[in-house]
Amino acid sequence: MYDAATPKRRARSHEDLLEGFARWRLAWALARGDIMHRYRGSVLGPLWMTVSTAVMLMALGFLYAKLFRLPVVEYLPWLAASLIVWNMLAQITAEACTTLTSVEGIxxxxPLPYSVQALRAVLRGALMAAHNLPLILLVFLVFGITPGWGTLAAVPGLALLAVDAFWASLxxxxxxxxxxxxxxxVASVMQLAFFVTPVMWKPELVRGWAAWLPLNPFFAVMETIRGPLVGTGASATVWASALLYSLLLWAVAQAFFxxxxxxxAFWV
Amino acid sequence: MGMTHIEAEGLAIEFPLYHHNARSLKKRLLAGHGRLKAEDSRVVVAALRGLSFRIERGERVALIGPNGAGKSTLLRTLAGIYEPVAGRLILEGEVGSLIDALAGMDPLLTGRENIVLRGLYRGMTEMAASRLATEIVDFAGLGEFIDLPVRGYSSGMGVRLGFALATAMAPDILLMDEWFLAGDADFMARAEERLTRLVTGSEILVIATHDMTIVRKWCTRVIRLEGGAIVADGPVAKILPDGG
Structure with missing residues (x-):
């Protein structure tokens, strides 16, 4: 029953979310299909993501270690964690823009809950992460770093990123x-964000400003994952900031949705 | 849950035309200064204008009218794709829509995988969808092509798979666009029996069509739309009196 005089928007959006999550199987099948489409007919398939990231790491790792006057063995593993986590975040944001316009035909x-498409974006991001995150481990091993149990502290950060990815996609x-x-x-904001966020440069290089970095939402969310990976951990300030920004994102997204x-249906 | 029926009261749908004239952020922002206000006036197409009707259980309704009359929009509104801007709509019963059989088909997946995917779209589990597949594979009669990617199909094979997929359901309310009845003669002979089962199995049929032979054959009631409004509504014999 639908009555335009009392649209019951809250109940309907709630229902959309519930039904969307109930169709996680569909979202998973679609996410897998997306990756398949992207690498159709290619020999390496999704491993191209890993290869291109590896090539970029090699090139930038040596150059920037020189620029920053840091030893390669110290800088490159850090950059590996940094760049791969950033790429994840940037790709999710870029693809969030086409969550709905790319499936106009459907x-x-x-009739399908819209949240299925956001869930699909999250799962697609997870699939891509599964191809890239192991590269960090590989680089660490090459440079003789054995990751300890502390690395597992990156998991809550990854979970937060998944939640953020869902609401950002929606x-x-x-x-x-x-x-x-x-x-x-969004594309130009992300480009700008790449340079002002400590992705290529280490946070301590800005000396006195380092305390202000958690004001940057990209830094906060990224650091909850990168910190534990590179062994410096994520401070309480970073987590507080990441949670606060995520809460803000959720509130805005939920209200808009x-x-x-x-x-x-009229917009796409 | 009461008896299967559809009830609409003052149902209205408006299409804002957003992107044909770059109704973009720029206009939004500039509009504030007054100069572009006139330009910013909303271009809105009233697709459905205050429709009121009630369809009872057992009725088979044909939506007829010229192109752009609102037939497809009404079907999509009944299917729950468009939310009305005004009016009330009550649908009692499970709705199945045959609007575009090819929507949601993945050309890289095989016919069989597409059947499972469609099942997932309908909220089934892989298990249930695979069971559905056996029956559909039988009907589609694609032979070994069923295990090849759909992009290698001829258009006729695509239609056959689409038809088999779309008709593998048993809804209370069946919404149908006319192309479902406009396949090649050979296939239609086979499709006929399946379609009859689907149509007679459902409690309400709403079909948008231009073809009066379809109306006479399948329907009990005609709603004629023009410019998004109902101009005639009644039994087939009354709305289409001349036997031709």
């Missing part, structure tokens, strides 16, 4: 369907 042809997916100028804006869910 959205207008069959929010950006909707906003980008409505305003087609948003994807290029609740209010405009019914309009998506």
């Amino acid at each position: 959205l207008r042809q069959m 929010l950006l997916g909707m906003v980008c369907a409505r305003f087609r100028d948003i994807p290029p804006i 609740t209010r405009f869910r019914g309009r998506v």
